[in-house]
Amino acid sequence: MQQAFSAAARGQDAYNQYLKNTQDELALQYLPAVKAMAFRLKERLPSSVDMNDLVSIGTEELIKLARRYDSNKNDSFWGYAKTRVNGAMLDYLRTLDIVSRSSRKLIKAIEAEVSRYFNEFEEEPSNEYLAKVLNEDIEKIHQARLASDIYAVVPLDEQFNALEDGDILQYCEQKELMEIIQKVLAKLTEREQLIIQLYYLEELSLSEISEVLDITESRISQISKEVIKKIRREIGEANG
Structure with missing residues (x-):
């Protein structure tokens, strides 16, 4: 009986390890997307932020x-995973507190x-103009405008409430189109x-x-052309 329990336990451990390896392989497939996301985010940030740190945070979240x-x-x-990985990177940036009190005052002035x-x-005015008017170093102006992007994320419900009636109609049409696109993408391979x-989305070149x-x-x-054809077909069917 004890041997049977031990064999069952070993079998369960082996299955758990197999499952873990499969899940980790899934994460590895999307590492290029995480790196692209970190690169795009880094372009908007001060030079003090290390892109490798963003990649590490994103990869850790991706595996989870x-x-x-x-x-x-x-x-x-x-x-x-995309929104959650991006959220993990933003959470990390907020913990750095790269926007100091003096920088926040400068951001408000800007x-x-x-x-x-x-x-x-x-x-919009140039950084050179802002530096002259606010009597600040141009590099400080540049860094402050970049850093402010981290705190510029507006919740979707707030954006929706700010829409006019005509914009809401357009929003709904776009939402319908996105549902069609998601339907097509769901049928593709990973x-x-x-x-x-x-x-x-990440705008990498071929x-x-x-x-x-x-x-x-x-x-x-x-592959890109085939997907576009499928989306057009779905839109045609949806419009009758």
């Missing part, structure tokens, strides 16, 4: 999500001047979904995608 992912409840792993300038000239993600996924540019282009 892969181990909790249930394909029966979620159509696409990256659709399930926002006030930008608002005044825009109302008068219908365009690799095809990743290609579409990197090309259209050569960059080719390098990270080890696939030819012509094949990437072919």
Whole structure:
């Protein structure tokens, strides 16, 4: 009896290890997307923020999500993971407190001047202009405007409440279109979904995608065109 229990336990351990390895492999497939996300975010941040730290935070969150992912409840792993990975990176940035008290005061001054300038000239002022008007070093102006992006995330419900009636109609039409696109993407393989993600959302070039996924540019282009055709077909069917 004891041997039977031991064998069952070993079998369960082996299955758990297999499941863990499978989930980790799923996470590895999307590491290029995490790196692309970190790169795009880093472009908006002060030089003091290390992109490798963002990648590490994103990768750690990605692995956690892969181990909790249930394909029966979620159509696409990256659709399930993307917002959470981005949120983990933003949470990390907030803990750094890279916007000091003096920088916050500068940000407020910049926002006030930008608002005044825009109302008068219908365009945003340059950093050079702001530095002159606010009597600040231009690099400080640049860093303050970048750092403020971290705190500029507006909840979706607040954005929706701010919409006019005409905008709400447009929002609903866009939402309908997004549902069609998601329906098409859900039928793609994980690799095809990743290609579409990197090309259209993360805005990587064909050569960059080719390098990270080890696939030819012509094949990437072919997959992209096939997906667009499927989306157009679905839209045509939805419109009767």
